[in-house]
Amino acid sequence: CGHVSQIIFLKKTEVRHNLSSWIFYFCAMANTEDFFKKVIAHSKEYGYIFASSEIYDGLSAVYDYAQNGVELKKNIREYWWRSMVYMNQNIVGLDSAILMHPKIWKASGHVDAFNDPLIDNKDSKKRYRADVLVEDYAEKIEQKAQKEIAKAKKRFGDSFDQAQFEATNDRVLRYREEKQGILDRLARSLEAEDLADVKALIESLGIADPDSGSKNWTDVRQFNLMFGTKLGASADTATDLYLRPETAQGIFVNFLNVQKTGRMKIPFGIAQTGKAFRNEIVARQFIFRMREFEQMEMQFFVRPGEEMRWYDYWKQTRLKWHLSLGLGEENYRFHDHEKLAHYANAASDIEFNFPFGFKELEGIHSRTDFDLKQHEAFSGKKLQFFDPELNESYVPYVVETSIGLDRMFLAVLSHSLKEEVLEDGSQRTVLKLPFILAPTKAAILPLIKKDGLPELAKTIVAQLQWNFNVIYDEKDAVGRRYRRQDAAGTPYCITVDHQSLEDQTVTLRNRDTMDQIRVSIATLGEHMQESIAYQHWLS
Numbered sequence: 001c002g003h004v005s006q007i008i009f010l011k012k013t014e015v016r017h018n019l020s021s022w023i024f025y026f027c028a029m030a031n032t033e034d035f036f037k038k039v040i041a042h043s044k045e046y047g048y049i050f051a052s053s054e055i056y057d058g059l060s061a062v063y064d065y066a067q068n069g070v071e072l073k074k075n076i077r078e079y080w081w082r083s084m085v086y087m088n089q090n091i092v093g094l095d096s097a098i099l100m101h102p103k104i105w106k107a108s109g110h111v112d113a114f115n116d117p118l119i120d121n122k123d124s125k126k127r128y129r130a131d132v133l134v135e136d137y138a139e140k141i142e143q144k145a146q147k148e149i150a151k152a153k154k155r156f157g158d159s160f161d162q163a164q165f166e167a168t169n170d171r172v173l174r175y176r177e178e179k180q181g182i183l184d185r186l187a188r189s190l191e192a193e194d195l196a197d198v199k200a201l202i203e204s205l206g207i208a209d210p211d212s213g214s215k216n217w218t219d220v221r222q223f224n225l226m227f228g229t230k231l232g233a234s235a236d237t238a239t240d241l242y243l244r245p246e247t248a249q250g251i252f253v254n255f256l257n258v259q260k261t262g263r264m265k266i267p268f269g270i271a272q273t274g275k276a277f278r279n280e281i282v283a284r285q286f287i288f289r290m291r292e293f294e295q296m297e298m299q300f301f302v303r304p305g306e307e308m309r310w311y312d313y314w315k316q317t318r319l320k321w322h323l324s325l326g327l328g329e330e331n332y333r334f335h336d337h338e339k340l341a342h343y344a345n346a347a348s349d350i351e352f353n354f355p356f357g358f359k360e361l362e363g364i365h366s367r368t369d370f371d372l373k374q375h376e377a378f379s380g381k382k383l384q385f386f387d388p389e390l391n392e393s394y395v396p397y398v399v400e401t402s403i404g405l406d407r408m409f410l411a412v413l414s415h416s417l418k419e420e421v422l423e424d425g426s427q428r429t430v431l432k433l434p435f436i437l438a439p440t441k442a443a444i445l446p447l448i449k450k451d452g453l454p455e456l457a458k459t460i461v462a463q464l465q466w467n468f469n470v471i472y473d474e475k476d477a478v479g480r481r482y483r484r485q486d487a488a489g490t491p492y493c494i495t496v497d498h499q500s501l502e503d504q505t506v507t508l509r510n511r512d513t514m515d516q517i518r519v520s521i522a523t524l525g526e527h528m529q530e531s532i533a534y535q536h537w538l539s
């Protein structure tokens, strides 16, 4: 059920095991905004995410991960880490500090160039990213082209040749040309740091404040996104530091330490996950854009001249990783950059179909030898690799993969939230998280709270908790407990009944199919392991 579509549809599913009738699924999310609100409300109600400092009315764009959220986040991190570090003999991990020598940010270009162009609306007093206002405007034009394509698709049915239509239809071509013209001019003005032209572009397009409709804009100004802090107790001697805005620089400055102590040969990679901080001008869309967030980055060091091959390799490898989670191929697309950052010679984003449309989830960049050369220049230390095959030393080139853990969390959570109407007319909310990522793998439920059932259920908890995160739940009727676990995203419910006391078997209920099978308590772990093993997902 595509959450961004506004259609309601019914789909028959296969009947399996003891579920003897059709189940009807539907997607009744009236519109994307309602759906997104529902995701946010659900994540609070089921202990995934809370607003930071809530009892003090919150802190803008800062969030806390609650009891289930922390597990989901940990499992996503682990899924990434295993795929990078355990599955590649030439990639190792690192955990560098958040606070780093201030010269690092001068060398990396963050002090001078880590800016966003901002603009204020004089009437509403709201602040926006000027480039985002223009990009959103261009996206609306693209949506008009998409509408034309969708109409034609409907009209021509199976015989529709979309590529030919896009290449020849007058209206689509006109919309695309208009959009491209706007984006090109934006790119040119940003490249030339001609902020007056960015403002002129906003005015000539008649872009209004999305909140108030006012077109009364200030000039566009650059705004540095790094958070400053101080090291040291006394005000006179304290050193000015920054909270790191990305984890990548910790990898670059440790490049030679890792290469030497790990006896790494090029090509090799260093992976790191950790917090990063950016004083975002417009932090919105829940955990999509936060001021404190977590990144999962891998810098891959290669021979100069081989970077494009590795860039293509990592683009495909990272897409494959995303697809392995089963969130739907149609929900991903590449966005190759035309305007490149100062350090890159190629860059692409993997975009995901979030509840508010396709947006960047991960960036893949060919960063050349920019960072290592800059650190050589600023530190005065050589950061080179002696290549025994070539018998020469060089500064390696770098291909980076960088994904926001919180954005990945939002992608998984929002895609997984479904509303279903069962054939008896009852409705269930179910969080169809990939089993491997689910916070709790199984809930152990005694059918009733007496006759020795709770005691047996607790021995099952004790047996399973060595390998799985499981919980015990005895409150309410078993049907309600199933619904509660469905909504929390728990893949399995294990129910202990009177038969269990006689033959040491229990029912194992699957969250998605709602099938229940009877299995012996001794084999529960094996049954669950089948669908939760990394090998099953990552291979």
Ligand code: ATP
Pocket (backbone or CB within 6 Å): 246, 278, 280, 287, 288, 289, 290, 291, 293, 294, 295, 360, 361, 362, 363, 402, 403, 404, 405, 406, 407
């Ligand atoms: P955007 O264009 O959305 O600001 P970016 O291009 O600045 O992102 P990168 O610097 O490439 O992002 O960072 C790598 C990844 O870190 C992004 O793909 C995204 O998933 C994540 N990320 C960046 N900024 C934030 C943020 N403020 N909140 C949450 N995640 C973020």
